[in-house]
Amino acid sequence: MQIADLGDVQLNYREDGSPSGRPIVFANSLGTDLHLWDEVVDRLPKDLRIIRYDLRGHGRSSVPPAPYSMGALVRDAERLLDQLEVRDCIFVGLSIGGMIAQGLAVKRLDLMRGLVLSNTAAKIGTAANWQARIDSVRSSGLDSIADAVMERWFAPAFQKSGQVPKWRDTLLRQSSEGYVGCCAAIAGTDFYTPTSGLRLPTLGIAGSDDGATPADLVRETVDLIPGSKFELIRRAGHLPCVEQPDIFSNHLITFLREVGHID
Known part of the structure; x- marks a missing residue:
């Protein structure tokens, strides 16, 4: 683990693989941290330069x-x-990480060779719904929303696997201030117009049982980018990299080959 001091914020990040390899960057979802990607990183070619970081407030x-x-x-x-x-x-982003990916591609296309938008959208939810969540966390803490979040995150089969408590604990370890800060960022974002102007290789990934960003919403966003690909992972919710890491990684590795990022 390393800390990048950016002045107004210090970001925790981690590098795996080869320092001289072609870079792949992962941005986590709301309420998680860089360990969201552990199972995927373990399955990637080791000659890549693999960079993960915790979003501000996470x-x-x-x-x-x-x-x-x-x-x-x-x-x-x-x-x-x-x-x-x-x-x-x-650049691989999930949920709010996927919104960051869209915004970064619009602003700094020179940083990116390709984009992977997982379980995300150009616009997620309504400002009123996000404000209600902010109010709940402000008044009663993250525990007040944890059960509902787990239902949105995971498909029924995973709910019975015994692994959900680990991810509930991950949510509860996050800072309430950081969580509501990122809720506000999502509430104020509508990337439909800027994302529709993007022209770069893009893979979209959705879970069939995603209660946060339904598959049709993800597809609608990915379809804004000409030439993009879309993959639906069945029996997966909002975090398919956790529920179905083999399938998620296979889709990602295929995309990396198609764009010439790996041989």
Whole structure:
């Protein structure tokens, strides 16, 4: 684990694989940390330069006062990649991480060779719904929403697997301030117009049982980008990289080959 000091925020990040390899960058979802990607990283070719980081307000990154803007989250990713001298990466983002991916591609296409948008959208939910969640966390803490979040995150089969408590604990370990800060960023984001202007290789991934970003919503966003691909992972909810890591990784590796990022 390493800390990138970006001035107004300090981001915890981790590098795996080969320092001289072609870069792939992962951005986590709301309420998780960089360990969201553990099962996928274990399945990737070791000659890649694999970079993961905790979003501001999450994991071991610092927690600036809420609310956050999507522009700030995009700028965090931009400054981290500039500091690490990353260019032509494949950027993989899940949920809010996928929104950051869209915003970064629009702002700094020079940083990216391709885009993987997992369980995300150009616009997620309504401002009123996000405000209700913010109010609940502010008044009663993350525990007040944890059960509902787990239902949205995971498909029925995974709910019975005994692994859900681990991810509930992951949610509860996050900072309430960081969580509501990122809720505010999602609430204020509508990327339909800028994302429709993107022209780069893009893979979309959705879970058939996703209660947070339904598959049709993910497909609608991915279809904004000409030439994009879309893959539906069955028996998976909002975190298919956790529920179906073999299938998720296979889709990702196929995409990396197709764009020439691996042989």
